[in-house]
Structure formats: C-alpha cells, structure tokens
Amino acid sequence: MSDLEKNAGHRYYRETMFDREQLIGHRRPGIAPAAHTKTLPxxxxxxxxxxxxxxxxxWRALARRRSRRRYRKEPITDAELAALLWAAQGVTAEAGPFLLRTAPSAGALHPLETYVAANRVDGLAPGLYHLDVRGFALELMEEGHIGERLARAAIHQEFVNRAAAVVVFSAVFRRCMAKYGDRAMRYICMDAGHACENLLLAAEDLGLAACPVAAFFDAEMNGIVNADGIEEGVVYLAAVGRPE
Ligand SMILES: Cc1cc2nc3c(=O)[nH]c(=O)nc-3n(C[C@H](O)[C@H](O)[C@H](O)COP(=O)(O)O)c2cc1C
Known part of the structure; x- marks a missing residue:
C-alpha cells in the first residue's frame, strides 16, 4: 500500500467511488432524512x-445562476471558453513558488488540474485538452468528439454529451496531502467547489448555460483524462453550452 493509499482522505475517495455494480446501493444509503433548513424559534x-x-x-450572476442542462446546437467560442477557464483557475499573482489564482486554495497548493472536452467550440478543434495554467494555453491530448464517452462515464447523463464543452477538474492528491495529511481531502473538495462555482458564475454572466456534475463512474472518468485514481483523480465536472 503506497503512502497515499494509507491517507484517510484517499481511503474515503476510493471507498466512495461509483462503479456500475454498486450505484444502486448508494442511492439508498439507509440514513434518515433531515429537515431542509434550521431555525432557532x-x-x-x-x-x-x-x-x-x-x-x-x-450580483446579477449570483441571483440568476441555475444548473442548466438544455443546450442549443450552436457552438460557444474559444474566447468564451477562455473566460470560463480563467474564472475557474486563472493566475492572478505569484507568491514565491505559488501561482495564486481567481479561486482560493488551501495553502495556495492548488491541487486541481483542469481538462476540457471541446465538442462544439468555434476556433478550437474538437478534442480533449489539458489546461496549462502557467502558460494559459490548452494542450491537445486527443483529437475528436468525446461527448458520448464522457456522458457514459457521467452515469449516462445525456446533457453531458449535448454540451458544447465539458470542463473536467481532477485533483493531484499528493500536492495537498503532503502538507495536510488526513484532512487534505476536505480541502481538495472545497478547492474544486470554489473553482467550479467561479466557472458557473462566469457562464451566467456570459449568457451561457452550465451545470456542475459530480455523479460519474470514477474509473471510467479517470480513464478519459489518463488519471490513475491514485496520484490523480477526477473530482468534478462542468457542462457548458448556449442556453436553449
Ligand atoms: C456537488 C454537486 C454535484 C452535482 N452533480 C450533479 C450531477 O451529477 N448531475 C446533475 O444534473 N446536476 C448535478 N448537480 C446540480 C444540482 O442538482 C443543482 O445544483 C441543484 O439541483 C440545485 O439547483 P441549482 O443549481 O439550479 O440552484 C450537482 C451540484 C453539486 C453542487
């Protein structure tokens, strides 16, 4: 067992993976529900x-943001995609070895990696790309339309295939776990939430439709971005397109 696999957060990550066999069980966790809100009468x-x-x-984006799953056929532009990626992970300052970004990160460690499945993006060939954060450039990993494969890995959520682009956030666990040990997984999930929410608000402001997605078969989604599920694993996605 590697150093990472002994980490409590990493164990949690592995033990909560979705696969095709155990998904039904997960939908009925056997926990009694709670009231939707709390007040002190x-x-x-x-x-x-x-x-x-x-x-x-x-403020308009905050008020109007909704998870939007219906997309028109029209592409988004590469400039719009750039704006979304900058909102999520754009570098805004440097502090020693750290690249500070639009989103906060515990210890400025930024464990996230960002990938883009471009299905219909004007000015960008269909394919799978990795975001080079420092150079603010997309690095081609695989040519072609991978929407269907992504949707299958996202538990057959068809809107993922209909999206003009899907942004995939993974975590390089060691980046955060080397400093924060067993508590790191909490921070990694928070970091992903911050980055994705920035993207969702940016999409709203640009008049685009976007939806966060965390339900996916882990091994299949990891396979798509060449993450091994030990050093690196996909934690969150955002589907984006023009609103219907
Ligand atoms: C962590 C997280 C995971 C989510 N995963 C999915 C998902 O896999 N599929 C989906 O259609 N929506 C997903 N959503 C969107 C929620 O369903 C949505 O946020 C919720 O219904 C509230 O609606 P709103 O975002 O429009 O306010 C997710 C949202 C969050 C925050």
Missing amino acids: EAEKHKLTLPEGLDNGL
Whole structure:
C-alpha cells in the first residue's frame, strides 16, 4: 500500500467511488432524512436587508445562476471558453513558488488540474485538452468528439454529451496531502467547489448555460483524462453550452 493509499482522505475517495455494480446501493444509503433548513424559534430575530444597487454583473450572476442542462446546437467560442477557464483557475499573482489564482486554495497548493472536452467550440478543434495554467494555453491530448464517452462515464447523463464543452477538474492528491495529511481531502473538495462555482458564475454572466456534475463512474472518468485514481483523480465536472 503506497503512502497515499494509507491517507484517510484517499481511503474515503476510493471507498466512495461509483462503479456500475454498486450505484444502486448508494442511492439508498439507509440514513434518515433531515429537515431542509434550521431555525432557532426562541431566538430574537434581526431582519436582513440588502444594500441598494447590487445589480452589477457579479450580483446579477449570483441571483440568476441555475444548473442548466438544455443546450442549443450552436457552438460557444474559444474566447468564451477562455473566460470560463480563467474564472475557474486563472493566475492572478505569484507568491514565491505559488501561482495564486481567481479561486482560493488551501495553502495556495492548488491541487486541481483542469481538462476540457471541446465538442462544439468555434476556433478550437474538437478534442480533449489539458489546461496549462502557467502558460494559459490548452494542450491537445486527443483529437475528436468525446461527448458520448464522457456522458457514459457521467452515469449516462445525456446533457453531458449535448454540451458544447465539458470542463473536467481532477485533483493531484499528493500536492495537498503532503502538507495536510488526513484532512487534505476536505480541502481538495472545497478547492474544486470554489473553482467550479467561479466557472458557473462566469457562464451566467456570459449568457451561457452550465451545470456542475459530480455523479460519474470514477474509473471510467479517470480513464478519459489518463488519471490513475491514485496520484490523480477526477473530482468534478462542468457542462457548458448556449442556453436553449
Ligand atoms: C456537488 C454537486 C454535484 C452535482 N452533480 C450533479 C450531477 O451529477 N448531475 C446533475 O444534473 N446536476 C448535478 N448537480 C446540480 C444540482 O442538482 C443543482 O445544483 C441543484 O439541483 C440545485 O439547483 P441549482 O443549481 O439550479 O440552484 C450537482 C451540484 C453539486 C453542487
């Protein structure tokens, strides 16, 4: 067993993998449900009022963001894709060896890697690409349309195939686990959430439709981006297209 495999977070990652055999079991976890919200009925209440004038891009995007799964056939542009990738993982400063980005990351370690399956992107040939964060460039890994393969790996969620592009976030576990040990998996999931939410808000502001996706068969999704499931594993996806 490798150093990584002994890590509690890594064990959690492996033990919660979806595969085709155990998916049904996962849907019925045997945990009683909880109330949707919590209030303190005895507590004195201070009613909250928003400041005036919160109608610029950020606030509009926050108010309007929805998970959108219906996409038109029209492509998005490579510039729109660039904007989404910059929102998710764009480098905004350097601090010693660290590249600081639009999204925060525990210890500035940035364990995420970003891949793009371009299905219909004007100015970019269909294919699978890896984002070179430092050079802000896409590196071609595989030519051709991989939408169907992605959708199959995403538990047959067909909208993943209909998306103009799918952004795939993986984690290089060691980057975070070498510093934070058993607690690292928590931070990795938070980092992925920050990056993906930035992308979703950017999509909303650009008038695009986007949906986060975390339900996928791990081994199949890892296989698509050549992640081995030990050193590196896919943690989150975002499907993007023009809204229907
Ligand atoms: C961690 C996470 C995983 C999700 N995975 C999926 C998914 O696999 N497929 C899907 O259609 N939606 C997925 N969603 C979207 C949720 O269904 C959606 O956020 C929720 O229904 C609330 O709707 P809203 O995003 O429009 O506010 C996911 C959302 C989150 C935050």
